Amino acid sequence: MHRSVRQQRIDKDLVAASAQALLLGILQKGPSYGYAIIQEVRELSGGELEWSEGMLYPVLHRMEDQDLIESFEERGENGRKRKYYRLRPDGRRALTEERRQWDVVHGALTKAWRTA
Amino acid sequence: MRDEIDEAIATYTHELQAEASLARADVVEIEDHLRSLIDELRAHQPLGVAIAQAKRRLGEPRALAREHARVSGSFGPPLSRWRAVSAVALLVPMLWSAFASMRPELTVQNLEIVTGLMLAVGLLSRRGWARPVMFAGAAFWVIPMSLVLYAYPEHTSPIWLVLHLGIVAFLAPWRRREVTQASVALALQVWAVASAMMVLGFQITTPDGGTEYVTPAAMVAMIAASKATVGGILRARWGALASLVSAATLAVSIYELQAFTFKFANAGAYQLVTFGMLASGVLASLAASVLLWRHARSAFGSLREVFAS
Numbered sequence: 001m002h003r004s005v006r007q008q009r010i011d012k013d014l015v016a017a018s019a020q021a022l023l024l025g026i027l028q029k030g031p032s033y034g035y036a037i038i039q040e041v042r043e044l045s046g047g048e049l050e051w052s053e054g055m056l057y058p059v060l061h062r063m064e065d066q067d068l069i070e071s072f073e074e075r076g077e078n079g080r081k082r083k084y085y086r087l088r089p090d091g092r093r094a095l096t097e098e099r100r101q102w103d104v105v106h107g108a109l110t111k112a113w114r115t116a
Numbered sequence: 117m118r119d120e121i122d123e124a125i126a127t128y129t130h131e132l133q134a135e136a137s138l139a140r141a142d143v144v145e146i147e148d149h150l151r152s153l154i155d156e157l158r159a160h161q162p163l164g165v166a167i168a169q170a171k172r173r174l175g176e177p178r179a180l181a182r183e184h185a186r187v188s189g190s191f192g193p194p195l196s197r198w199r200a201v202s203a204v205a206l207l208v209p210m211l212w213s214a215f216a217s218m219r220p221e222l223t224v225q226n227l228e229i230v231t232g233l234m235l236a237v238g239l240l241s242r243r244g245w246a247r248p249v250m251f252a253g254a255a256f257w258v259i260p261m262s263l264v265l266y267a268y269p270e271h272t273s274p275i276w277l278v279l280h281l282g283i284v285a286f287l288a289p290w291r292r293r294e295v296t297q298a299s300v301a302l303a304l305q306v307w308a309v310a311s312a313m314m315v316l317g318f319q320i321t322t323p324d325g326g327t328e329y330v331t332p333a334a335m336v337a338m339i340a341a342s343k344a345t346v347g348g349i350l351r352a353r354w355g356a357l358a359s360l361v362s363a364a365t366l367a368v369s370i371y372e373l374q375a376f377t378f379k380f381a382n383a384g385a386y387q388l389v390t391f392g393m394l395a396s397g398v399l400a401s402l403a404a405s406v407l408l409w410r411h412a413r414s415a416f417g418s419l420r421e422v423f424a425s
Contacts, residue, residue, distance in 0.1 A: 034145060035152040053153070054175035057145060058187040061293065065193050071293070083145045 010048055019051075019059050020068075021102055024087065024095040027069060031086040033076075034060070060085055068094050124167045125150050128177055133297075133411075135181035139192070141292045142184060150174055190351065191244030191299040192289060200239045203250065203286040206279045207236055228313075245302060245349040245422070251287040252303035254280045256310035256393070263389050267382040301407035302348040304400040305341060305355075308362050311397020312338035314390065315369050318376070330376060331369035337362045341401060348408050352417025359405035366398045 026032060026040050038053050063069045068091035076082040087095070125147050132138060132146065150170055157166035174180070187193065211232045214225060235253075238246030261277045289295045315334035319327045329335060341362035347355015370391060378387045 033148075035149050052175045053149065053173050054146065054180040055183055057142065057149075058183045061142070061184070061193070062187050064291075064293070065187070080148060080151075081144070082148055083141065 009050060010045075015049060015051065018049075018102075020063065021095075021098040022049075023059065023063065024068065024091055024098060027085055027087045027091070028095055031072075031084040033082050033084050037085075063091070066090070120163060121151065121154055121167065124154070124171070128171060128174075131177035132181045135178045135185070138181065138184055139188070139293045139296050142188075146174070146180070188293070188296070189244035190296060191248055191302065192294045192296050194242045194244065195239070195247050195287070197242070199286045200242060203283050204236045204239050206282045206286070207232060207250075210276070210279060211236070243423070244299075247287050248299040248303040249306050249345065249349075251284060251289075252306035253310055254283040254287070256307050256314075258284060259393060260314065260389060263385065267385065297407055297411045298348070298351060301404045301411060302345065304404035304407070305345045305348050305359055305362075308359070308366060308397045308401035308404065309338060309341040309345060311366055311394050311400070312341055312362070312369070314393055315366075315373060318373065331372040333365045333368040333372055337365035337369055337397075340365060341397075344401070344404065344408065347412075347417065348404070349422055350417025350419065351411065351413040353409060353412035353415045355417070356405045356409035356412065359401050359408055363398050363401035363405065366394060366401060370394050370398070 022041060022044070023037065026037055026044075032040070034053075034056055038051060038056060041049055041051060060069065060071075064071060064085070067088055069085045070088050071083050071085050073081050074084055128150060129143050129147060132143065153170035153173055154163075154166050157169050160166075161169070211229060214229045214232070218226060218229065235246050235250045239250060258277065258280050261280060265272045265274055265277055289299075312334045315331050316329055316338060318330040320330055322328050340358050344355045344358035344362055347353075347358055373390070373394070378384075378390075380386070
């Protein structure tokens with residue numbers, strides 16, 4: 001009997017939990033805007049992380065309210081005014097803490113699965 | 117082709133706005149994203165398919181609007197705790213002073229005290245509506261207060277003006293994202309309430325020793341504008357009608373006030389500012405009626421907005 005193992009999509013709770021860490025990481029490299037951020041997430045995850053694109057903005061706005069990031073407007077290459085986001089000092093500190101926490105989780109999982 | 121894209125984007129944002137009052141900057145951002153998606157997808161497929169797929173990828177507009185409203189609320193994002201506490205701290209001396217001169221009967225001043233207390237509670241519990249209401253209420257009085265301080269410096273303490281300016285500074289929407297259509301409508305309507313209250317300050321003594329309002333229409337205007345403010349908080353369509361009534365009665369009170377001659381020092385400047393503020397109240401109420409109608413959630417509104425942060 002042939003049994004195929006199908007890979008499931010990344011669980012949406014995991015996607016939501018990692019959103020802020022990913023956004024902080026992407027914006028650490030420089031200012032970016034919504035559409036480009038989505039493209040980068042897709043690229044970084046090899047297409048595995050599927051975000052509902054519109055839902056990115058409420059997350060960005062919440063981070064803006066928390067002073068982790070700030071927005072500014074600039075004209076894009078097509079001449080359209082576009083809203084960019086960049087990291088604020090609180091965002092850099094939050095990123096350091098996110099990295100520490102994700103490293104702990106990653107390390108723990110690696111050890112747990114190695115001994116299993 | 118461009119028309120078809122523009123039309124699709126307009127339909128999408130209309131559905132978005134029907135569910136929640138989003139800041140203009142947020143809508144522009146979503147429009148830009150949708151346009152970029154369509155541009156990317158139409159390189160590989162027919163335009164109609166590209167538009168449909170782009171909309172699907174961006175997400176169902178009503179769900180997206182609800183998510184935005186969860187973060188920002190209809191009246192803008194929640195005010196930070198320190199700004200809310202600072203504004204309330206500046207309100208306390210005003211409330212205290214009003215309490216000290218309170219009279220037992222029902223007066224406009226007593227209503228102001230009750231409103232002030234409600235606003236303080238609203239701000240401290242970070243209700244979205246409290247901010248535009250208090251901001252517009254404080255901002256309105258900065259102008260006549262400045263004039264009185266300028267005209268009668270020896271009889272006027274600058275402390276009240278400083279307190280009002282402080283409240284305005286703490287509550288002002290310094291970021292574009294903080295301004296939504298619903299919050300603008302509310303602020304405009306409160307401006308009209310304040311205009312009516314300003315005119316109610318003009319009273320005459322009757323032969324039997326009582327007092328009468330110089331412009332009785334201003335009382336109707338104040339009640340209508342207050343009701344419109346409540347309608348704005350509930351996001352009810354009837355709020356727009358009350359707003360129209362307040363605009364009309366404020367216009368009548370301008371007419372009534374014209375029959376009187378200002379005979380105190382600096383009367384010309386005072387008259388100019390009074391009529392200017394009244395006229396601004398009429399315009400604010402008219403603009404508010406349009407916004408309240410366009411952004412009402414339903415005919416009778418919902419208490420959900422009252423408790424939403």
